[in-house]
Amino acid sequence: MPKNNNIQFAKRMEQLPPYLFGMINKIKMEKRWQGDDVIDLGMGNPIDPAPEAVIEKLCDVVRDHKSHRYPVAAGLKNLRREIALAYQKDYEVELDSESEVICTIGSKEGISHLCLALVGPGDTVLVPTPAFPIHIYAAIIAGSNVIRIPLASEEVFLERIANMCESLYPRPKILILNYPHNPTGILANLDLFREIVALAKKYNFMVIHDFAYAKIIFDDYVAPSFLEVPGAREVGVEFGSFSKTYNMAGWRMGYCVGNREIIQGLAKIKGYYDYGIFSAIQIAGIVALRHCDEEVLQQARIYQQRRDVLCRGLQQMGWPVTKPKAGMFVWVKIPEPYAQIGSMNFAVQMMQHANVAVSPGIGFGEDGEGYLRLALVENENRIRQALRQIKRALPKLTEDIDSSNQANTANNNHLAAACKEKIRCSL
Numbered sequence: 446m447p448k449n450n451n452i453q454f455a456k457r458m459e460q461l462p463p464y465l466f467g468m469i470n471k472i473k474m475e476k477r478w479q480g481d482d483v484i485d486l487g488m489g490n491p492i493d494p495a496p497e498a499v500i501e502k503l504c505d506v507v508r509d510h511k512s513h514r515y516p517v518a519a520g521l522k523n524l525r526r527e528i529a530l531a532y533q534k535d536y537e538v539e540l541d542s543e544s545e546v547i548c549t550i551g552s553k554e555g556i557s558h559l560c561l562a563l564v565g566p567g568d569t570v571l572v573p574t575p576a577f578p579i580h581i582y583a584a585i586i587a588g589s590n591v592i593r594i595p596l597a598s599e600e601v602f603l604e605r606i607a608n609m610c611e612s613l614y615p616r617p618k619i620l621i622l623n624y625p626h627n628p629t630g631i632l633a634n635l636d637l638f639r640e641i642v643a644l645a646k647k648y649n650f651m652v653i654h655d656f657a658y659a660k661i662i663f664d665d666y667v668a669p670s671f672l673e674v675p676g677a678r679e680v681g682v683e684f685g686s687f688s689k690t691y692n693m694a695g696w697r698m699g700y701c702v703g704n705r706e707i708i709q710g711l712a713k714i715k716g717y718y719d720y721g722i723f724s725a726i727q728i729a730g731i732v733a734l735r736h737c738d739e740e741v742l743q744q745a746r747i748y749q750q751r752r753d754v755l756c757r758g759l760q761q762m763g764w765p766v767t768k769p770k771a772g773m774f775v776w777v778k779i780p781e782p783y784a785q786i787g788s789m790n791f792a793v794q795m796m797q798h799a800n801v802a803v804s805p806g807i808g809f810g811e812d813g814e815g816y817l818r819l820a821l822v823e824n825e826n827r828i829r830q831a832l833r834q835i836k837r838a839l840p841k842l843t844e845d846i847d848s849s850n851q852a853n854t855a856n857n858n859h860l861a862a863a864c865k866e867k868i869r870c871s872l
């Protein structure tokens with residue numbers, strides 16, 4: 446088709462690099478169309494079913510046409526009350542469900558719109574990296590600057606935040622946190638949160654904590670809520686999600702809790718953009734929170750077993766891997782000689798030679814380069830199968846490295862530079 450010169454995108458679109466996961470997904474879909482059985486350890490898209498009681502409730506309510514009207518945008522009173530009750534039960538945090546809880550169409554939507562409400566050109570957002578892409582791009586789309594804070598030991602990480610606050614003018618306006626962390630699996634404890642609250646008060650920044658993996662926890666580890674720390678509510682909010690906890694990723698339901706002024710801001714901007722979550726889904730969400738604790742525990746056990754199978758298999762292949770204590774992913778350093786082709790090329794080669802989809806570390810920003818993220822979303826047998834296929838494909842990869850080393854490296858460097866450039870030009 447001839448190019449139509451009338452179609453011109455907004456300037457902000459230039460800030461968005463090619464979505465690397467989209468590229469991997471495209472190859473995966475093409476292979477599947479050709480009849481290949483691709484084992485998908487790429488996206489954190491749960492394969493297990495939502496709890497039966499939740500599905501039944503949705504089916505019941507959806508028959509009532511009253512549920513088809515525009516929903517209560519901020520979330521049904523009873524759903525918000527149930528979220529507040531869950532915080533009381535799980536973290537001993539008391540929330541006023543009217544002013545300190547708002548429902549969102551998943552946490553990704555909530556974080557994006559909250560950034561639009563809080564920051565714009567001239568503002569700066571601090572994002573620990575590697576990062577789940579929306580933590581960076583929500584801020585960039587809102588027009589603000591993004592400063593990466595490479596994740597490190599707690600002490601170094603806190604020092605880096607403080608240094609940034611001391612050296613930047615105007616000072617950073619928001620710090621986005623995410624624990625249990627995607628993709629690295631790094632955890633927070635209450636001491637870290639206490640220090641963050643102290644820094645936020647000292648330097649006057651707000652905190653957004655993405656708590657999407659709150660309940661996917663292993664080996665007796667319990668993930669703390671940011672709001673457990675005294676003073677947290679004065680500086681920030683926390684996002685929760687039904688996507689992973691209840692295998693409801695496609696249902697699009699999450700929430701934001703904490704600072705009432707921030708929540709008011711989010712409600713205001715959402716009022717312009719959307720009408721909230723389909724009421725039938727909200728009512729089913731009440732059932733999830735009220736009656737599905739056992740299913741949540743069972744799902745965490747399933748992920749833990751898959752984690753064990755995957756980590757054992759990688760270790761047997763001689764890959765250095767640390768078992769995560771939470772989340773849906775294993776974050777693994779690509780060993781030599783394969784690391785030299787770069788994570789994107791490695792992921793593409795794995796798809797081509799092993800029929801296994803993985804996420805390249807570079808997709809989480811330049812600090813993710815050299816790593817792969819493997820999602821625990823296939824069953825144990827499929828994970829074992831994936832490990833066998835990866836093992837079988839590695840010699841093929843070595844041949845390719847020898848024959849096209851330079852081209853591969855150049856290609857990956859190009860992708861890495863593109864990511865870096867896009868973040869830089871927003872600084």
Ligand SMILES: Cc1ncc(COP(=O)(O)O)c(C=O)c1O
Nearest residue numbers: 551552553577627657686688699
């Ligand atoms: C850290 C993190 N936050 C948020 C999301 C998206 O959650 P939701 O489905 O609630 O938008 C994901 C999904 O993978 C995630 O990993």
